[in-house]
Amino acid sequence: MFRKTPPAIAATRRATGAAWDQLAALGWAPVGRLGAGRLNRALARELPAGHPLAGTAFSAVARAEGQDDVAFALADGRLALVHLTYGPPTGTGPSVAYLPDVDALLGDLAMEGTHVAALLRSEELAEAMGPGRAVCPACGSDWGMAEARDDCPVCDGWALARPCPVCEGRCGALWDRAVTDSADTGAPVFLGRCARS
Numbered sequence: 001m002f003r004k005t006p007p008a009i010a011a012t013r014r015a016t017g018a019a020w021d022q023l024a025a026l027g028w029a030p031v032g033r034l035g036a037g038r039l040n041r042a043l044a045r046e047l048p049a050g051h052p053l054a055g056t057a058f059s060a061v062a063r064a065e066g067q068d069d070v071a072f073a074l075a076d077g078r079l080a081l082v083h084l085t086y087g088p089p090t091g092t093g094p095s096v097a098y099l100p101d102v103d104a105l106l107g108d109l110a111m112e113g114t115h116v117a118a119l120l121r122s123e124e125l126a127e128a129m130g131p132g133r134a135v136c137p138a139c140g141s142d143w144g145m146a147e148a149r150d151d152c153p154v155c156d157g158w159a160l161a162r163p164c165p166v167c168e169g170r171c172g173a174l175w176d177r178a179v180t181d182s183a184d185t186g187a188p189v190f191l192g193r194c195a196r197s
């Protein structure tokens with residue numbers, strides 16, 4: 001599609017290759033040149049005229065294992081995260097999340113992983129605690145049933161565990177709720193330590 005690879009795309013490809021281990025740990029893998037050709041054609045087929053990526057230079061550099069989420073390097077140095085459908089263009093085409101660089105991709109993937117881990121830990125702690133033993137004083141969510149509300153300042157979206165609030169979970173650490181302190185202060189009190197600091 002483009003005979004000469006834009007330098008920023010080549011640089012992103014190198015940065016992705018250098019982050020191989022980190023990507024693998026997060027369930028992603030770098031995409032080689034052959035694989036990239038196939039994914040590039042798949043994306044190009046899905047883009048309706050007028051889509052922000054239509055007619056631009058892009059090249060797949062990494063993908064989620066066992067899923068159709070693919071990171072494409074763009075000529076301006078950014079990454080575009082796209083969920084491929086391998087179908088013809090539908091409506092306005094695929095939605096795209098833009099990331100400034102490979103580090104941001106790694107951070108976002110780590111954040112997602114920590115988010116899922118926090119939900120699992122919350123469920124686990126709730127199971128051990130049981131219903132009615134830890135109820136949010138503000139909204140009545142039963143944290144012991146792993147209930148929490150996003151719009152409640154004491155829940156702050158989480159029941160008994162949350163991703164590290166210092167770095168939004170990029171460090172992978174989970175923090176546990178101090179139930180009594182949360183109830184006494186009317187604030188979301190969680191205990192833990194940012195693994196980055």
Ligand SMILES: [Zn+2]
Pocket residue numbers: 136137138139140141148149152153154155156
């Ligand atoms: Zn609440």
Ligand SMILES: [Zn+2]
Pocket residue numbers: 164165166167168169170171172173193194195196
């Ligand atoms: Zn952290």
